[in-house]
Amino acid sequence: MTADSKNTILVDGERIDLRNRPLAALLAWLIPGAGHFYQGRYTKGALFMVCILSAWVLGFALGGGHVVYASWAPGDKRWHYFLQAGVGGAALPALLQANLIKTATDKKTGRTSEDYEPYWGGFMAPPLRPVRESQADEVSAWYARHGAGYEMGTWYTVIAGLLNILVIYDAYGGPLSVPISGRKKESDDEDESASEETGKAAT
Amino acid sequence: MLPDQMLSIAPSYLLYYLPLIIAIAFVFGGTRHENTTLILQHTWQTGRWITGFMAVIFIVICILDWLM
Numbered sequence: 001m002t003a004d005s006k007n008t009i010l011v012d013g014e015r016i017d018l019r020n021r022p023l024a025a026l027l028a029w030l031i032p033g034a035g036h037f038y039q040g041r042y043t044k045g046a047l048f049m050v051c052i053l054s055a056w057v058l059g060f061a062l063g064g065g066h067v068v069y070a071s072w073a074p075g076d077k078r079w080h081y082f083l084q085a086g087v088g089g090a091a092l093p094a095l096l097q098a099n100l101i102k103t104a105t106d107k108k109t110g111r112t113s114e115d116y117e118p119y120w121g122g123f124m125a126p127p128l129r130p131v132r133e134s135q136a137d138e139v140s141a142w143y144a145r146h147g148a149g150y151e152m153g154t155w156y157t158v159i160a161g162l163l164n165i166l167v168i169y170d171a172y173g174g175p176l177s178v179p180i181s182g183r184k185k186e187s188d189d190e191d192e193s194a195s196e197e198t199g200k201a202a203t
Numbered sequence: 204m205l206p207d208q209m210l211s212i213a214p215s216y217l218l219y220y221l222p223l224i225i226a227i228a229f230v231f232g233g234t235r236h237e238n239t240t241l242i243l244q245h246t247w248q249t250g251r252w253i254t255g256f257m258a259v260i261f262i263v264i265c266i267l268d269w270l271m
Contacts, residue, residue: 012238047233047242051226058222152219159223163230170234178235178245 009174016041021172028171029088032164035171048167052160056087059156062149066142068157069126070098074110076131076139080154086161086168094124105129224250 007018018024019039028035033049036042059067068091071078085091097118104116110130118125127138143150169176232246 012236012241014237016237041237043239044233044237044242047229051229051233055222055226148216148219156223159227163227166230166234175235175237 011175016174018172018174025168025172028168029086029164031089032087032160032167035168039171044170048164052087052164052167053090055156055163056090056160059153059160061153062146062156063153064142064146064150065123066127066146067150067153068094069124070094071126071131073105073126073129073131075133076127078126080158083158084161086164087157088164091124091161093120094126097123097125101126101129224253227253 007021009016009018017039024035024038026035027038028048031049032052033045033047036045036048068081068084069078070081081091081094084094100118101112101116104113105111106113112129116128127142131137131139146153166176228246228250229242231249232242232244235245236242
């Protein structure tokens with residue numbers, strides 16, 4: 001890979017105009033593949049969109065729609081959300097739900113008000129407070145209801161978020177370099193020598 | 204857990220693995236190339252490598268369990 005102008009790169013013999021890189025990265029974060037569509041890389045955009053959103057939706061369904069929520073309450077520190085948020089727009093409703101339940105929860109008792117009603121029928125809403133380890137609460141009910149699906153759904157959505165970070169990088173800076181283990185074939189060696197030559201020319 | 208018990212639950216759990224490995228392999232391939240043929244080649248290699256790696260780990264666990 002080499003650059004012959006600020007936003008144009010040459011990869012696999014193809015010249016790619018990355019256009020406005022920060023905007024492409026932002027679009028890629030908001031909707032997986034959207035950054036590539038913006039850059040005119042339609043095949044890759046469609047590929048990323050299908051792969052990542054499929055994994056996301058499948059995980060969401062496996063977990064009964066409860067695997068994505070934002071919470072940092074005692075007993076329920078949902079660190080997975082930081083990784084799930086890599087998918088961008090699809091994870092944002094959880095933030096609104098988190099803010100709503102925060103305002104509806106008594107700080108002293110840690111108990112959610114009985115008047116609390118989540119948006120959109122509870123879509124991406126955190127569990128009712130309090131959530132305590134080894135006690136019956138809404139989280140344990142979700143686990144009981146969906147079994148391994150809840151766990152797998154969490155991982156599917158986490159992995160979808162992580163994969164989109166690679167896609168965001170690809171939209172911003174072009175394809176990553178091929179690891180050493182992938183350079184054994186002659187064609188890869190040729191690419192490598194070509195990139196070295198062009199790299200020298202660029203410097 | 205005995206190896207035969209592990210193998211008995213494996214088929215249903217493998218269904219969880221399939222969509223995940225497809226998504227991961229395609230994204231890995233897609234973020235390393237621009238040419239469609241090279242993307243598909245890299246996808247196949249990634250899927251094969253991860254599957255092989257997990258198979259080796261599975262065999263090692265089975266052997267360790269058998270030895271204990």
